[in-house]
Amino acid sequence: MITHVPTFLDGEYPLGLAIDPDKANRFAEAMVNTPSIYQRYSVPSLGRDFDGVERYQAAYLMSELHLGEYIDLLPGIRWERDYSLYHGQSYRAVTIGGSKQGAPLEFTPLTTVRDHDYWLPMVHLTLKPVEWLKVRLAYTNTLTRPDYRQYAPITYITSQQDQIVAANSSLRPAQSRNYDASVSVFNNSIGLFTVSGFYKRITDLIFSSRYNTGPGVDAPPGSNVPPSWLSASPPIYSYAMNNPEPAKIKGFELEWQTHFWYLPWILHG
Secondary structure, three states: OEEEEOOOOOOOOOOEEEEOHHHHHHHHHHHHOOOOOOOOOOHHHHHOOOEEEEEEEEEEEEOOEEOOOOEEEEEEEEEEEEEEEEEEEEEEOOEEOOOEEOOOEEEEEEEEEEEEEEEEEEEEEEEEEEOOEEEEEEEEEEEEOOOHHHOOOEEEEOOOOOOEEEOOOOOOOEEEEEEEEEEEEEEOOOEEEEEEEEEEEEEOOEEEEEEOOOOOOOOOOOOOOOHHHHHHOOOEEEEEEEOOOOEEEEEEEEEEEOOOOOOOHHHOO
C-alpha cells in the first residue's frame, strides 16, 4: 500500500513514503466483507464525522488626521461577522469484547449555528513635541477565534459511562481591548531608546475545561448533552469554554538601538 514519491518541486522537498489511494480504497472494500474485523459504522468512523460551512464578513473605515505640526491622529472602526453552520452528532460509545468499538447507540444528529458580529473601534495618537521625542498612544480591539474542532457538535459518553466529551457549539471568539503607550527618545549619542507599556482586558477567553455534574446541575450550554446522561454524574470534558471573568494582562518593554559610533576601534559601529 506504500508508494515512493522520488521528487516533488524538482526534488527540493522530498516526501518519502506516502499512502497509495487506489490500494487503500481496494483494501477498504475488501475489509467490508469481513465484519468480524472491520466495523464500517463503528464509533471511529460514524461517530467522528462532521461537516459544515463558515462565512466571514468584514468592513472598516479609517482616517488619518494631521492636527498641526506636532499631533497625528489615526482613528478607525472595523465591523466583523462570522457565521458557521455545522452538522455533527451525540451518541453513546459501545465496546465489544472489551476492546473493539461497535456501532454507537442513541445516535442523534445535531445541527448548530453560530452567528457573531462585532464593532471594533481603534485610535492611534502620535505626539512630537520636540525633534528628539515621540509619544505614541493607542487603543485597539482584537479578536481570537476558536478552532472549528472546538465547536463542531460532537458529543459522546464513554461505554463505561464515566465521562462525557463534548465540543461547545456556543463558543464565542475572545475579544481583547488593548491599551498601549510608548515614549521614544533618539539622538546621535543615545541612538533610539523606547519605553513601552501595555494593558489588555480579554473577555470570553477560551480554555479547555472539566465540568463536574451532579444532582441539580445541568450540562453547560452548547455541550449538547442529553439530560439522561447525567444520572450517574459523569464529568464533562469540554474542548473549550468561554471564561466568565475577564482576563487582564499588563507589562512594559524596554528597547535600545545604537551603533556606538562614538566608541573607539572594534566597538565602533
